[in-house]
Amino acid sequence: MYIMTHCTDSVAFLAEIAKTIPDMVEFDDEGVALGLKALRTQTIRKGNETLSILSLSDAELIKFKKLTTIKVISSAAKWQDIVTSLSAANKKIYNRIYDRTPIVVGGMDGATETITPPAIWAGFA
16 A cells, blocks of 8 residues: 655654654664665655655554654555545645646757656655
8 A cells, every 4th residue: 555644743753653663764773763764655845844655564554544743645556546546635735845847957058948747756666
């Protein structure tokens, strides 16, 4: 199962998940929580807010939904469907954090091209 989460306080989230689900967290040699295990999640940040897409087992999903420092805003069986599964209210959160404004880039020959970021920033193999 894939879920998308919204978090407004990453420090509080990391402290909570390190305490409640430590097997999902990378720790340094002194036991300080560094973040979620790299291959399990993809995250974007805007200011203090983050959106993350995670791949979770059913057992992990049950534990994750009990966390108080994040909100699950979407879930889907395939990661490709995570954005289309957003409610209208959660789509506003998504659009606020993940800016898809077209970007004009220039090449060395002076030509410009407009690039629009994709509908979803993540991808899982």
